[in-house]
Amino acid sequence: MLQINEVMNLTIFRNFRLIAGKNGLNREITNVDILEYEWFNDGFEVFNKGDFIITSLFFAKDNQELIEKSFIRLIEKKISGIAIKTIFFKELPPEILKMADDNQIPLFLFSSAYMEDIIIAVNELLKSKQKYLLFEEKIYDLIDRSNSREKIASSAHEINPHFKNNVITFYLTFYDKTVSPREITNYLNRLFYKQYRGTDLSNISLVKYKEGLMIFYTFTDNEKCDNDIHLCKRILRYFDIPLDLFCTGISNSHKTFTQLDISIQESIYADKVCYIKQKKYLYYSGLDIYSYLIPLMKERSIQTQVDIMINILLEYDKKYTSSLLKTLLAYVKNNGEISKTAAELFQHPNTIRYRLQKVKDLLAPYLDEKNFYEYIFIFMNLYLLKVE
Structure with missing residues (x-):
């Protein structure tokens, strides 16, 4: 939906x-239709819920x-919004504006655009949105299932039939997690109306995935390709997308039609660790110890144990208005240094020591106290890799 x-x-x-109804700008559009004389006389039967009306x-x-x-009548039909071309009316009566505000129906005035062009533009956008969803499903399918090489090659061709033999995948998520995920869709929407629409970019695809943007850059066996952040910067600069808003995970180079799933997964993992380590970009080849932790995410027994320990901490924090989980996150972030952890949380070091002892007591069945920091490092990072 749009x-x-x-x-x-x-x-x-x-x-x-x-001019009115600003509180309804998040209403969803299912169709665009024109209200003119014949539909007014026909009792508005042609209009449906979610229609955006032009008149x-x-x-x-x-x-x-x-x-x-x-x-x-239009409000009774639960339409999403109304846009009025100012041929006969330059302004609208106050009671109409109040009606739009009261019912949270966005009301617009415009003068220059052709109604037919508006309908075409919105319909194109609706089709594009459906394509985003289709491609996103392809990515889910590629990384969540065990697929044959033939199935992976088929999915790659569906995402872009013009892909070349080799691929590097970039996965970008907003550095500021408070930014609405819909901003990714807004960037993609704007690409369809830029001057480079007719340019041959068949070796590049931009696809929405969860809260982020996935970029596939493909190239032939004979082409030299620098697998680095500068390549990503060039692509984003070309599409007028600001790189500084994102954490970027960068995969290794792979064969597009047999290893696309691996390339995708590497970029996602690199992006997760990028955010954990508070970096702007990270290569999968540079994950260091995280490259050993990531396979553990697929071990069901280990993930079950992590979930149990997290729930123990969350229940304690909720019951006693404590901050054990927050303390552990800071403790790991600061490499197990109590003084730095205390400074970050604005607490006395003894308070941090007390909380850590409480964690040891609560999690005694699951942790070896002799190697407490090592266990906490592993289990907190597995938690972050899962939730980010």
Whole structure:
């Protein structure tokens, strides 16, 4: 589904002016339709929930009261928004604006765009959104199942039939986790309306995956390719996407049509560790000890044990309004140094020692106290690799 605020990022909507109903900008659009004289007389039966309505209000040019009548019927139909071309009305009566505000129906005025072009632009965007979802499902399928090499090659061709023999995958997620994941979709939407639409970029694909953006860069056996952050920067600069907003995980180079699943997984893991280590980018080849921890994520018995220990800590924190889990995260981040952990949490070192002893007591059945930090390092990082 598309939200109105996503559609408003398209170039054709640049000069639309929102005059009421701003609290409804997250409404979803399922279709775009035109309200003109024939549909007004036909009782509005053609309109459905989620329709975004475009109109010139031609039917009301000689009788302004018909505006209110039409709005009442459209709101009854649970339409998502209304855009009025200012041919006959430059402004709308206050009672209409209040009606839009009260019902949280975004109401826009525009003057220059053609209605048919608006419909085409939104329909293209709807199709693009469906394509994003399809490709995202392909990625889920590639990394969550055991696929044959033939199945992987088939999925690669579906994502982009023009892919070349070799691939490097970049996975980008917002460094600031408070940024809405929908921003990724907004970036992708804008790409369809840039001047490079006709340029041959068949060796590159940009695909939404979860809260991030996945970039596949493919090249032939004879081409020299520098597998580094500078390649990613060049791609993002070309697409006018600001790199500094993201953590970036970079895979090794692989064969596209037989190892795409490996390339994807490497970029995702590198991105996870990138965020854990608070870096802007990280190569899969540079994961160090994390390259040994990552395979443990697939061991069900180990993950079950991690879940049990996390739940013990969470239940204690909730019951006693404590911060044991937060303390452990800081403890590992600061390489087991109590003084640095205390400084980060604005606590006395003895408070940190008390909390760590409480953790030892609670988790005694699962941890060897002699190697407490090593166990905590492993189990907290497995927790972070899972939740990030």
